């Protein structure tokens with residue numbers, strides 16, 4: 001589609017790049033700072049989840065998502081650079097809460113059981129869904145603000161979060177849920 005650039009009063013389109021509200025840009029930046037905190041927090045937290053898991057498939061999935069998560073941090077640093085800002089982490093209460101929930105599942109289940117693995121998957125999928133919601137929303141907003149390069153970066157991470165979530169579902173459905181159902 002051709003961009004409308006004539007006339008003194010152009011219609012708003014999804015590709016609006018001019019005169020975007022400073023408050024909206026600020027809201028966008030805030031969302032990025034929040035995710036930056038969340039992803040850094042996950043880099044510290046995922047090794048604990050991995051160590052608490054028993055199934056090799058689950059351990060492997062968490063390990064590979066840990067590597068991806070480090071990449072998410074690096075992508076957000078690129079986003080800050082494109083925004084002309086220094087990376088700033090703003091405490092994400094939601095991610096802190098989700099992590100605490102994961103930790104209490106570990107405390108409340110027995111080591112070496114499939115039941116604990118099921119709990120770890122449940123907690124991890126809540127984290128992935130939070131990330132999917134955040135990256136999905138911020139990707140849309142970046143597109144609206146005409147921040148194409150930033151939108152591309154957010155979209156790449158969004159795809160990895162969705163795949164991580166699907167992988168967890170597959171692991172749960174293919175083995176762990178059944179094993180847990182048979183545990184005493």
Ligand SMILES: [Fe+2]
Nearest residue numbers: 039069072131
């Ligand atoms: Fe992530």
Ligand SMILES: [Fe+2]
Nearest residue numbers: 128131161164
């Ligand atoms: Fe993730």
